[in-house]
Each structure stands twice: as structure tokens, then as C-alpha cells.
Amino acid sequence: MGGLNFKLMEKYAREIVEKAVRKLGITDIAAEFEVPREEKFGDLATPVALALSKVFRKAPRKIAEEIVSSIEERDVFDRIEIAGPGFINFTFSMGFLSSQLARLVREKETFIRKDVGAGQRVQVEFVSANPTGPLHLGHGRGAAVGAALSNLLEAGGYSVEREYYVNDAGRQVKLLGHSVFAKYQQLLGVEYPFPEEGYRGGYVEDIAKRVIEKFGSRYSETSFQQAADFFTDFSYKEMLGEIAKDLKAFGIGFDTWQSERELYESNEVEKAIDDLRHRRYLYEKDGALWFRATSLGDDKDRVIIKSDGEYTYFASDIAYHRKKIEKGFGEIIDIWGADHHGYISRLKAVIHALGYPPERLRVLLVQMVTLLRGGKPVQMSKRAGEFVTLREVMDEVGSDTAKFIFLTRRPDSHLEFDLEVAKEQSAENPVFYVQYANARIHSIFAHAREKGMETADLSDADFSLLEAPEEQRIVKKLLGYPMTFEGAVISHEPHRITFYLQELTGLFHPYYNRYRVVTEDAGLSRARLALCEAIRIVLNDGLGILGLSAPERM
RNA sequence: GCGCCUGUAGCUCAGUUGGAUAGAGCAACUGCCUUCUAAGCAGUGGGUCAGGGGUUCGAAUCCCUUCAGGCGCGCCA
Numbered sequence: 081m082g083g084l085n086f087k088l089m090e091k092y093a094r095e096i097v098e099k100a101v102r103k104l105g106i107t108d109i110a111a112e113f114e115v116p117r118e119e120k121f122g123d124l125a126t127p128v129a130l131a132l133s134k135v136f137r138k139a140p141r142k143i144a145e146e147i148v149s150s151i152e153e154r155d156v157f158d159r160i161e162i163a164g165p166g167f168i169n170f171t172f173s174m175g176f177l178s179s180q181l182a183r184l185v186r187e188k189e190t191f192i193r194k195d196v197g198a199g200q201r202v203q204v205e206f207v208s209a210n211p212t213g214p215l216h217l218g219h220g221r222g223a224a225v226g227a228a229l230s231n232l233l234e235a236g237g238y239s240v241e242r243e244y245y246v247n248d249a250g251r252q253v254k255l256l257g258h259s260v261f262a263k264y265q266q267l268l269g270v271e272y273p274f275p276e277e278g279y280r281g282g283y284v285e286d287i288a289k290r291v292i293e294k295f296g297s298r299y300s301e302t303s304f305q306q307a308a309d310f311f312t313d314f315s316y317k318e319m320l321g322e323i324a325k326d327l328k329a330f331g332i333g334f335d336t337w338q339s340e341r342e343l344y345e346s347n348e349v350e351k352a353i354d355d356l357r358h359r360r361y362l363y364e365k366d367g368a369l370w371f372r373a374t375s376l377g378d379d380k381d382r383v384i385i386k387s388d389g390e391y392t393y394f395a396s397d398i399a400y401h402r403k404k405i406e407k408g409f410g411e412i413i414d415i416w417g418a419d420h421h422g423y424i425s426r427l428k429a430v431i432h433a434l435g436y437p438p439e440r441l442r443v444l445l446v447q448m449v450t451l452l453r454g455g456k457p458v459q460m461s462k463r464a465g466e467f468v469t470l471r472e473v474m475d476e477v478g479s480d481t482a483k484f485i486f487l488t489r490r491p492d493s494h495l496e497f498d499l500e501v502a503k504e505q506s507a508e509n510p511v512f513y514v515q516y517a518n519a520r521i522h523s524i525f526a527h528a529r530e531k532g533m534e535t536a537d538l539s540d541a542d543f544s545l546l547e548a549p550e551e552q553r554i555v556k557k558l559l560g561y562p563m564t565f566e567g568a569v570i571s572h573e574p575h576r577i578t579f580y581l582q583e584l585t586g587l588f589h590p591y592y593n594r595y596r597v598v599t600e601d602a603g604l605s606r607a608r609l610a611l612c613e614a615i616r617i618v619l620n621d622g623l624g625i626l627g628l629s630a631p632e633r634m
Numbered sequence: 635g636c637g638c639c640u641g642u643a644g645c646u647c648a649g650u651u652g653g654a655u656a657g658a659g660c661a662a663c664u665g666c667c668u669u670c671u672a673a674g675c676a677g678u679g680g681g682u683c684a685g686g687g688g689u690u691c692g693a694a695u696c697c698c699u700u701c702a703g704g705c706g707c708g709c710c711a
Contacts, residue, residue, distance in 0.1 A: 114650060117657085127653055133691060140691070164654045165691075210711075252711055368709050379637080379707080386709040393711050421638050422706050447639065448704070455645090488659090489647065494640060494704060501646075501660080510659060512673045520671060527670040567650065579648060582658070593666095593675040634673065 089156070090563065093124055093170055100150040104143070106132060115560055122161065122169035123556060129166040140166025177555050178543035184558060184614050186539035189235075192621060194566040197238030203404055204230045206415035207327065208245040211320040212256040213281055217497060218417055218449045220330065220470040224486035224627065225446055226415045227332045228574035231625045236569030241409070244334045245400065248316055249341040250393065255279065256319065257312030261304050263288035264311070268300045281467075287318050326471050330479050331627055343399045349391065352399040353384060361433045371398075376429035376438075397423075398430050405436055413572070418445040418492070444572065446491045452498040468499075477502040480628050484511035487578045487626050510582055515631055517585040518619050520592055521612045522632040528598045528609055538610035545607040550591040554611060557584050561618050574626060581622045588615055 090113045097111040111128040129144035136143060144162040151160065158173040184191045206226025209219045227242070234240045247253070259279040265272035267288055274280075291299070291314060299307045327333070343349050353369075356362050361372045367387035371394070374381050384395045404412045416423075421443075428438040451458045451468055458468055473482055481502055488510065489495055502509075525535055546555065561580065568576040597608040623630045 112653090114653080116654075117649095118654075121654070125654085127692090130653075130691065167654065247711075250711065255711095366709080370709090383709045388709080390709085392709070417705095418639065419705055424638090445639075450704090485646090492639060493647080496646070498646080504660090509673080513659085516671080516673050520674085522671095524670045531670095564650080571651085575648085576650080579658080582648095586658080589674055590676085592670080593672095596670065598670055634671075 089172070090124060092156075093126070096151055096153050097126055097128060097147060097168070100147045101128065101132070103150045104132075104136075104146060106135065115563070116167075116169065119553070121163060121167065122159065122171040124170045125167050127167055129162075129168060133166065144168050172556075174544060177552075177559065178546075180559050181543050181546075181555055181610070181614055182539050182541075184617065185541075185610050186537075188617050189621060192561050192565065192618060193235055193237075194562055194569070195237035196566060196569045197233060197236050200238055200410040201241070201408060202233055202238045202411045202413065203241045203243055203407070203409045204233070204413045204415065205243045205245055205404075206230075207323075207332075208247070209323060210247045210252050211316040211323060212252050212279060213319065214283055215323055215326050215470040216467050217451055217470055217473055218446075220473065220482060221449050221486045221491075221495065222415050222417065222446045223327060223330060223332045223470075224483045225444070225491050225574065227627050228483075228487055228577075228625060229413070229415070229444070229572055231627060232569055232574050232577065233572075235621070235625055236565070241336060242334045243336045243338055246320065246337055246339045248320075248339050249344060249396065253316040254308065254312050256284075257308060257315045258304055259284045260287045260291065260315040261299070261307060261311045264291050264299065267292060268297050270300055283319070283322070287315050290318060326469075326474075330470065330474060331483075331629075338400065338403075340396050340400070343396050343403070344391075348403060349395055349399040352402045353395065355402065356398070356430075356433055359433055359435070371426075371430070371433075373426045373429040376432045378425040378429045382426050394426070397427065401427060401430055401441065402434055405431065405434065405440065410440070412441045414441065414443045416443060416445055418447045421445055442572070444491060447494045449495045449497050452496055452500075454500040455498065458499075473497075473499070480511050480515070481509050483627060484509070484514075484578065487575055488582075490573070490575055511628065512634070513589075514581045514585045514619070514623070515629070516634055517588045517592075518616060518623070518630045519632055519634040520588075521616045521619075524597050524612055525609070528605070531598060533598070533602075533605065533609070535609060535613075538606065538613050541606040541610035542603055543607055543610065545604050546611055548591075548595065550587070550594065551608075551611060554584075554587050554591060554615065557587055558614050558618055561621075577622045577625055581619065581626075584615065584618065584622075 093113060094111050098109075101109060101111065109128065109131065111126050113124050113126050116122060116125045129140045129147060132143050133140040141162060144166045148160055148162060148168060154160070156173055156176045157170050159169075159171040161169045161171075163169050204226055207215070207219055207223050209215055215223075230240045230242050255275065255277065256279050258275045262272050262274045262278065263285050266274075267285070278284075291311070299310070304311070353362070356371060361375070362384070363370050363372060368383050369385035370381045371384050372381055382394055383392050384398070385391055401412070414427075424443045427443070428441055431441050432438045476499060485497060485502060486495070528535055546552070561584075564576055564580045568574060595608070597612060598605050620630050
């Protein structure tokens with residue numbers, strides 16, 4: 081992968097500058113580069129002379145001059161200038177930019193993507209909502225972020241497994257089964273007390289009705305004791321089916337669904353505990369079995385088996401993460417709601433105790449979502465079964481809109497999701513702004529073909545005809561994509577792609593409005609079509625990573 | 635009480651890991667459809683980067699502290 085684009089240019093520029101710096105007698109300094117905010121400061125800039133001013137006790141501008149005068153390689157640059165307090169600004173030559181754009185059009189993904197991962201296997205686990213109720217908006221945020229991160233890492237050369245951990249063991253699913261059982265009895269006219277702390281959402285009744293549809297009154301005379309397994313299994317499987325359906329409608333898919341129950345049945349929980357015991361991280365106290373988490377940075381030791389002999393949730397979590405690691409992933413990423421942040425240190429302690437570097441586990445916290453309607457918080461009570469589901473939000477504002485809202489924020493910032501604002505905006509929503517560019521380009525191509533123009537391979541167009549400042553800006557923005565992309569991959573931050581796409585389309589729309597692509601001038605038309613094609617390539621790459629559709633007509 | 639996250643334009647949020655005069659969208663106001671799509675474009679206004687101190691050539695960014703909001707701190711899941 082990889083061509084000689086901005087990213088490589090940065091490397092190249094760094095070598096040139098560092099070579100020049102070495103001539104001044106400094107060998108241990110890394111020259112940093114950035115894309116300047118303002119156009120007049122060129123295409124790449126380095127503040128290295130500022131950093132060196134302290135070492136030499138000289139004015140930074142003087143040092144910059146010395147560096148610049150000892151640079152020999154000047155062909156790809158149009159200008160090398162010193163500005164401000166001592167920045168060195170590089171501006172690429174037209175010829176260089178043209179050749180790079182031609183390669184983008186010809187090589188497509190190969191050119192714009194960087195192979196950061198080198199095939200390393202990564203697992204991303206996300207959503208993993210308990211199958212005891214429908215997905216809510218917070219799950220939606222986790223889903224959007226998890227899917228986008230997975231796509232991003234995959235595009236960045238990692239081999240990614242997307243996993244959903246199914247909590248199908250333990251008290252919660254059983255409580256769901258009990259709730260459904262109670263509803264079932266009530267629907268059949270049998271007096272039956274609803275369980276304390278039971279699930280009260282309307283979906284419980286829906287499941288109970290489905291039991292009646294399929295099995296009639298078969299269980300009306302039995303106790304919950306006797307029917308527990310059936311009701312628990314039936315109920316959580318129904319629920320999981322609904323969850324999977326919602327996720328699919330949201331455009332999210334998984335490679336593996338790891339069952340918690342299966343970890344018990346295959347004795348992996350026991351084996352994991354044995355493993356920790358052999359490594360001397362366990363001890364007994366007050367009739368319970370404890371993990372010595374404090375020896376590895378956690379604030380408290382943690383119970384694995386309670387004094388009544390029951391496993392804690394933590395026990396299966398240990399087995400689960402042990403399994404992940406032993407599947408051979410170089411990196412394990414867990415995406416959690418921020419309310420679980422207290423579990424990070426104990427799980428890292430587990431990884432450490434099992435003999436692996438704790439950094440191999442990366443936990444990405446996704447902050448809470450506050451749902452508003454017209455500025456007022458929507459009352460939600462899980463206990464009373466009153467909450468707005470992801471499904472309802474999708475129906476009301478659309479999945480692309482919802483995803484875009486999730487992906488234009490850093491995961492660790494609190495999110496206010498106002499349904500009214502999201503809906504009001506949907507006419508002028510930023511997501512449509514980005515998608516609209518794609519639709520327009522599609523129209524341009526349809527029009528060009530109607531005029532009998534050849535649009536199949538445009539890489540041989542004469543790019544030097546793209547002289548307008550708007551065109552130059554777009555070309556530079558396009559060639560900057562690999563840098564943004566690589567930065568997003570390395571930092572695991574899909575939202576950088578979202579912002580980039582808004583910036584790119586923010587250059588395209590004004591350009592479209594001001595210039596005609598298809599005109600009587602065949603050569604110029606061809607060059608502009610090629611530019612549009614380049615935009616389309618990058619746009620589709622970014623939209624695909626974010627999990628957003630790229631409609632050809634809007 | 636302890637720990638984690640957050641505080642940037644009226645609102646919702648970015649800010650390239652310490653760089654140049656802090657940005658975008660929405661909202662407000664004024665114009666632009668006989669053209670490849672007006673879900674668009676052109677223009678105008680909008681800031682004590684929560685407050686204070688420190689680190690240095692340089693801070694929204696790093697350190698300390700105060701304030702405000704959110705979330706955690708079970709032999710619950």
C-alpha cells in the first residue's frame with residue numbers, strides 16, 4: 081500500500097530537514113510537521129527552528145535560515161519560506177500535485193490507505209447489551225463507534241474480528257424469564273405475582289404472547305421452578321433476535337457472538353480460575369474465593385466465587401478475556417459504557433496476572449447519552465420499562481443521521497441527543513451535506529456520459545489544467561486524506577474521518593456552484609471529471625468506514 | 635470522602651497530541667434556481683477556551699488548585 085502522497089512527503093520533508101539540522105551539529109531532534117491552518121503558510125510546516133533556538137541560544141529565524149540554506153532537494157517544492165517566529169513552510173509544486181492526483185485516480189484505495197496494522201489481528205467487542213430488553217440510544221452510540229472503529233482498523237490493514245458478548249448466564253436473563261412467566265400466567269387469567277425488580281417493559285408481554293401462540297397454555301399449571309429453563313431460554317433468545325434485528329437495521333454486523341453460558345459449559349471458567357490459582361493470584365477469605373487485584377494496581381481485591389458457591393460476573397469475565405487473548409489477538413478492544421469504567425483496572429490486572437502485557441487490552445469508554453426532546457430530558461426509567469429505544473430513534477430521525485451524530489463527537493464526551501434538533505436538522509443535516517456531494521458527482525458523470533464523454537479511466541487527464549484556486553485547494557485536501565486516515569487509525573478515532581469529510585465536501589459544494597465540470601472544452605472537462613472522481617473515491621472510502629450510505633441520488 | 639470523564643461562539647461540537655490571528659454546523663440577518671440536483675452557494679455578526687496559579691521561546695492542549703455537571707466506588711449483573 082501507499083504512494084508518494086502527503087504522508088510520504090512529510091517523511092521525505094522530515095529527512096531533508098533533519099539532514100540540514102545535522103549539519104548544524106544536532107543529531108537527536110525530531111522535526112515535527114503539520115498541515116498549517118492557513119493557506120499562506122504553505123502545505124507543510126515545521127517549527128523545528130523554534131525548538132532549536134534554546135539549544136543554540138540564537139534567534140529561531142536565524143536558525144531557520146541556516147536550515148533552509150543547507151537544504152539541497154528542492155524539486156518537489158515550489159517554495160520554502162520562513163515565516164512568523166521561525167516556522168519553515170513548504171509549498172509543493174504543481175507538477176508534484178498533478179502526479180499525485182493522477183495516482184490517486186488510478187490506484188484508488190491502494191493509494192489513499194495506509195497499512196498501519198500489517199495484518200495484525202485485533203478484536204473489537206462492542207454493544208454486548210444484556211438480552212433482557214431492547215437496545216436504547218446509548219447502545220446505539222456504542223454500536224456506531226464500535227462498527228466505525230472496526231471498519232477503520234480493517235481499512236488500516238488490521239485483521240478485525242467484531243464480537244458481541246452475550247450475557248446469557250446468570251440472574252438477569254433468569255429474571256427476564258420469570259417476568260415473562262408472570263405475564264404469561266396473567267394473560268391466561270391465572271393469578272401470579274410479578275417478580276420484585278422484574279422487567280416491566282411492554283416487550284415482556286409481547287414475548288409472553290409469543291409463548292402462548294407457540295405453546296398455548298401448556299405451562300399454566302406449572303410453577304416457575306419447573307418452567308424456568310424454558311422461559312429463560314425462550315425469552316432471552318427472542319430478545320437477542322430483536323437486538324440482532326435492530327442492529328442489522330442500523331447497519332451493524334458482527335463476526336462472532338460469544339455466549340457467556342458456553343464459557344461455563346466448556347469449563348473455561350474453571351480453567352481460567354485454575355490458571356490464576358497456579359499463578360498464585362487467588363486466596364480464600366470468609367468462605368469466598370478472591371482475586372488479588374491489589375497486587376496489580378486495582379484498589380480492591382475482587383471476589384470470584386461467593387461464599388454461597390456461586391460465581392460472580394467477574395468470574396466469567398476472566399474466562400472471557402483469557403479466551404480472547406488465547407485466540408491470539410495482538411490487541412483486544414472492549415467498548416464499554418462509561419458507567420463501567422471502574423472495571424478497567426481489575427481486568428487489566430487479570431490480563432497481567434495471566435502473564436500478558438496489560439496494554440494488550442484497550443478499553444474504549446463511550447460516554448452517556450442524554451436524550452432530549454426540545455431541550456427537555458426525556459424521562460427514562462428502566463425499572464418501569466419506560467425508555468426510548470434505538471429502534472424508535474432510527475424510525476424518527478433515520479439511521480444515517482443518528483450515526484453521524486454519534487460519529488461527530490469524541491466518544492469520551494457526554495452527548496446530548498435532542499430528537500427535535502436531530503429531526504429539524506434532517507433537512508439540513510451535515511450528513512446529507514456530505515452525501516449530497518456524492519449524489520451531485522454521480523449526476524455530473526451521468527451528464528458527461530450523455531454528452532458522449534469517456535469516463536471509465538480518467539487517470540490520463542491533464543491535471544495541470546486544474547489551475548483555479550478552488551481546484552488547488554481540493555487537490556491538496558484530497559492528498560491530505562492519507563494523513564488524516566493514518567492519524568485516525570493510530571489514535572483509534574473514527575470521528576476524525578467524519579470531520580475530514582465535512583471539510584472536503586465543504587470545498588466541493590462551492591466549487592460545484594461556481595464552475596461547470598462538463599463544458600465544450602473537452603480537455604478541461606476531462607481534468608475536472610478526474611478531480612470529481614478523486615473526490616468520489618475519497619468520499620466513498622470515508623463514508624464506508626463510518627458505516628454511512630453513499631446514495632447516488634437524493 | 636476517593637477515582638474516572640467533561641467544561642471552547644446563543645445551541646451542538648471539533649481543535650492534527652505544545653505552535654502562527656481559536657474553527658465548523660445549527661440558530662439570526664441579506665441576496666442567488668432557464669445551467670452537471672437549491673439537502674446547495676455568496677455575504678454579515680458572534681469568544682475572559684469555567685476561574686486562578688505554574689512549567690517555556692510559545693498553553694484550549696502539560697502540572698497544581700478552586701468551581702460546575704455526569705458516572706463509578708457490592709460476596710449485584
